[in-house]
Amino acid sequence: MSSAYGWWIVIVVVGLLNYLSRLSFIAVFAKVEMPPLVAKALRFVPAAMLMAIVVPAVVFSSPGALAFSYTNPKIVAALAAAAVAWYTRNAVATMTLGMATLWIVQWMR
């Protein structure tokens, strides 16, 4: 049922919804005092959300197909990259070594 304006309907509505989500609590907590439990919980947002974004991109070989094994090159590459990130705290080194590991492991199989 995608009409001629289908794309633009999606673009404008999703763009607006995304903007409202992004603005939501920035606007609310500018006027209302933040509850103490919320303030305490916010510290965990980066760790929890970033992990939830990274893991599916690494452990699934295709959507829905879990490939949790050392034969999955993406897991080997992600572990190598995590080690680099841990010891160097350098994002460029992390991405470079992660990609290099991925290519080497893919090439070896």
Next chain:
Amino acid sequence: MAPSLIGLLPFGLVCGVGAQSAGASPGEALGMSALIFSGAAQILACQLMAAKAPLTVTILTCFVIGLRFLMYSAAMAPYMKPLPERWRHAVAFLLTDQAFAAAVRRFRDSGDTRNGASYALGTGVLLWATWQVSCTVGYWVGNVIPGAWSLEFVVPLCFLALLVPALEDGPTRVAALAAGIAVVALDSLPMRLSLICAGLVGIAAGLIAEARQRGG
């Protein structure tokens, strides 16, 4: 900052290729990257539009994947409070995973809100501009990059580089571990609800771990 930009390039290329192969016009592709400004939502929108899914399903799925912005918004709120309203709206429009991770760390390191806020705004504008360029390049020439290069894997690596410094103590590590397990366990949930649910599970686990640490 610069690393986020580098990570954004292949991500934008992938999004541009997606828009092109899903049959979006150049204007629609640009509208998507300029207004939606979220790689995950753009890729989903392209997949669903290419599959001729109903527009309501496409919109709802993209909205659900964007629910994480609610959490980012809450986490940014304390730092945004002293700012003029116009600034808050601008930072909100430009809020992305990368901008959030970079800004929160910056705010925590420098207590100076004014300085932190201009950093957030500057980062956002730079990321937005880079995003338009890389999506457009992807739309026009992205399909010449061989798929065997797996260039899209730079995206999780970029997030990994942002994640590791966030694992600052026991409770944050518990939060990340719980979120990582939950996102796989909940993968079958419709409309990518697994992402936001795993985030909430991780936050709850972090709070519990912190309470236990303090208790004993």
